[in-house]
Amino acid sequence: MAEKIRKNIFCKNKITELISALYIPITALFLETALCIKCKTDLFGFLFPSFLLIFAFGLLGGLISLLSRKATFRNIIASVMIFAFCLYFTVESFVNGSYHVFMNISSIAQGTGGVLTDFSDAFIQAISGGFVFILAMFLPLIIFAVLMALHFPYEVSSEKKNSVLIFMLAVSFVFSVAGAKIIRSGETTLGIYQNAYNFDNAVSSFGLITGSRLDFQYEIFGNSAENDFIIEEPEMPLEPVTPSVPEESPSDEIPEEEPEKEYGYNVLDIDFENIIANTNDSSLLNVHKYVSSLSGTKQNEYTGLFKGKNLILIAAESFSKEMIDPKLTPTLYRLYSNGFTFTDYYQPTWGGSTSTGEYSIFTGLIPTSGVGSLLRLTEGNTDFTIGNLLRKEGYFSASYHNGSFDYYSRHLTHTKLGYETYIGFGNGLEEKVAKPNIWPASDLEMIEGTIGDYIGKEPFSVYYMSVSGHGFYTDFNHPIASKNYQYVKDLDYSATVQSYIAANLEFEFAMAYLVEELEKAGIADDTVIAITSDHYPYALEYGEAWGNDKDYLAEFYGFAYENNMGRDHNALLIWSGCLENEYSDMAIEINEPTYSLDLLPTLCNLFGVPYDSRLLVGRDVFSDADAIVIWPDYNWKTKYGYYDYTKRKFISSDESIPVSDSYIEYINNVVKNKITYSKAVLNHDYFEIVLGD
Numbered sequence: 001m002a003e004k005i006r007k008n009i010f011c012k013n014k015i016t017e018l019i020s021a022l023y024i025p026i027t028a029l030f031l032e033t034a035l036c037i038k039c040k041t042d043l044f045g046f047l048f049p050s051f052l053l054i055f056a057f058g059l060l061g062g063l064i065s066l067l068s069r070k071a072t073f074r075n076i077i078a079s080v081m082i083f084a085f086c087l088y089f090t091v092e093s094f095v096n097g098s099y100h101v102f103m104n105i106s107s108i109a110q111g112t113g114g115v116l117t118d119f120s121d122a123f124i125q126a127i128s129g130g131f132v133f134i135l136a137m138f139l140p141l142i143i144f145a146v147l148m149a150l151h152f153p154y155e156v157s158s159e160k161k162n163s164v165l166i167f168m169l170a171v172s173f174v175f176s177v178a179g180a181k182i183i184r185s186g187e188t189t190l191g192i193y194q195n196a197y198n199f200d201n202a203v204s205s206f207g208l209i210t211g212s213r214l215d216f217q218y219e220i221f222g223n224s225a226e227n228d229f230i231i232e233e234p235e236m237p238l239e240p241v242t243p244s245v246p247e248e249s250p251s252d253e254i255p256e257e258e259p260e261k262e263y264g265y266n267v268l269d270i271d272f273e274n275i276i277a278n279t280n281d282s283s284l285l286n287v288h289k290y291v292s293s294l295s296g297t298k299q300n301e302y303t304g305l306f307k308g309k310n311l312i313l314i315a316a317e318s319f320s321k322e323m324i325d326p327k328l329t330p331t332l333y334r335l336y337s338n339g340f341t342f343t344d345y346y347q348p349t350w351g352g353s354t355s356t357g358e359y360s361i362f363t364g365l366i367p368t369s370g371v372g373s374l375l376r377l378t379e380g381n382t383d384f385t386i387g388n389l390l391r392k393e394g395y396f397s398a399s400y401h402n403g404s405f406d407y408y409s410r411h412l413t414h415t416k417l418g419y420e421t422y423i424g425f426g427n428g429l430e431e432k433v434a435k436p437n438i439w440p441a442s443d444l445e446m447i448e449g450t451i452g453d454y455i456g457k458e459p460f461s462v463y464y465m466s467v468s469g470h471g472f473y474t475d476f477n478h479p480i481a482s483k484n485y486q487y488v489k490d491l492d493y494s495a496t497v498q499s500y501i502a503a504n505l506e507f508e509f510a511m512a513y514l515v516e517e518l519e520k521a522g523i524a525d526d527t528v529i530a531i532t533s534d535h536y537p538y539a540l541e542y543g544e545a546w547g548n549d550k551d552y553l554a555e556f557y558g559f560a561y562e563n564n565m566g567r568d569h570n571a572l573l574i575w576s577g578c579l580e581n582e583y584s585d586m587a588i589e590i591n592e593p594t595y596s597l598d599l600l601p602t603l604c605n606l607f608g609v610p611y612d613s614r615l616l617v618g619r620d621v622f623s624d625a626d627a628i629v630i631w632p633d634y635n636w637k638t639k640y641g642y643y644d645y646t647k648r649k650f651i652s653s654d655e656s657i658p659v660s661d662s663y664i665e666y667i668n669n670v671v672k673n674k675i676t677y678s679k680a681v682l683n684h685d686y687f688e689i690v691l692g693d
Helices: 002-011 016-039 043-065 071-099 105-117 120-129 131-137 139-149 158-184 187-195 199-206 208-221 272-277 282-293 330-337 354-363 370-378 386-391 407-413 443-453 479-483 495-520 552-557 564-568 596-607 661-684 686-691
Strands: 310-316 340-342 396-404 421-425 460-465 527-533 573-576 636-638 641-644 649-652
Touching: 016 043, 016 071, 016 131, 016 139, 016 208, 043 071, 043 158, 043 199, 043 208, 071 105, 071 131, 071 139, 071 208, 105 370, 131 139, 158 187, 187 199, 199 208, 272 282, 272 686, 282 661, 282 686, 310 354, 310 386, 310 596, 330 495, 330 573, 340 573, 354 370, 354 407, 354 596, 370 407, 370 661, 386 396, 386 460, 386 596, 396 407, 396 443, 407 421, 443 460, 443 495, 479 495, 495 527, 495 552, 527 596, 573 596, 636 661, 641 661, 661 686
Parallel strands: 310 460, 310 527, 396 421, 396 460
Antiparallel strands: 527 573, 636 641, 641 649
């Protein structure tokens, strides 16, 4: 029967060759549609141009599979291509399900080893929970294998074969040109495609094939739009004016006003005129002109407030502002309330996970190369990190992480970031803790085992990357969460959220121990603790990778977040004992929007170290610079509101303040400039060029 089917359908069908060639583009469309449905992307919003680009690329794949003269080789080539497509789409679907962003191939490759070792439970959970989806994604390969089993030998004349190849090439060219032309005709689509390109945005809008092609194209050949900086004066929103009533003076005497103190700028003496005169590279020349056009930020009354004090900088794994509670986490509440209080703070998701969060904290720049950003930066000049700036001031320095020491290549990056020693599990930390073989490990044990390394070696600069709060949190299969279950069992949350809180209580206990030891040593007033998160707790979101059958993050937040502004809100804690004692009158609230990129310039200003604010994207929050929070997808927030770039939608913070289209366009240009500059720092090793020796 099979032989009869084969003869009647395949061998006698004159368009068999064309049908075979169409199998790969049809496979591409199937996979893109499945990914769109699974990850709820915006592909259907740009369906027609996306369809043209996807089908054009698929036709090229089919064309390649037909180049061999032998049917066996053609089938092998087609099988390999189909398998590669199915595997790539499946991996990206699980990456998106875990981190809720699409990562380019280089980012996935860099994190693969750690996922299979440190996060093996999550990996197994993703595979088992998504088995049906995996089967569906590999359905094209299964069908193709069935066709091969029926013997699909198509031997045709060279003339006919050449006609098919020419036809496919022509259709592919027409479709790709038409799709690109339609995309370039729209302001939003052109921005996503080129002017404001971001891999996650491109995949969500045009499909994984087009996003990957653009990523490869721009990585190899560059993106001409990334060399352009747009500098325009904004039309500022008009704030409503409240009539002021003059205060009555108790006497006729007019009090003398104290002259306002003049502050200098946090800039270095960089001879941009000479640098520009000796630069031949046009793209680099644009960067120099952009940076030299900036005035930098002014020093202020907080400049040098912490001069000479110790610094303990902490990136808290999956931390959230909602963890700060006067009863449940009294130490964190103390540090948050009695230090500088940031009421509108964000840690954006930068297209990666912990590594990109660390990059934003260390550098004050936007990570533009995924999880590879930190490694690329540390292969060049890293003078502008707080670790290196303080180390030049004679500080003792050390860095610690209670996870695998070489995950995300930290053993190569952290010593370049200004820390003389870096210790994790595998190069020494296992000797300092009681339970080195559990995952996630204890933050409290990490602090207990390492605090003796630096107390007594003042001034010191220490960095911790914690791990106790790492997912996943289902059914208390988390060793740290199980340890602290007694403290959360009566909380009015689901077991998953209780588990998350219990895991993060270990960080509270670690901070309580740290502050107590600093106070015992009599150096709490001379020590600054700065804490922020590496990213929001994404392991609470819906997804099979973390075993979540609903969105537990919304339950924990207490509201349904609709955009990355709601999702990425977080906490920044900058505390010192002196803010509770000597400078208690200076403990203030910062109510303007701030984010992780602002931490580095703020610390530089507070510690009074020489730095150039023009070379950082973030701002010193105590300066007079306008507040702005930037997301990698070109969304942004200022004090006037939040703007969604892909939807071209502005959400006002105050409806009584009219915000003009020209203001929105101006901030769009500011955002593009800052992202373009961040890319240039990596691509050109920019700090080495302008700082040299």
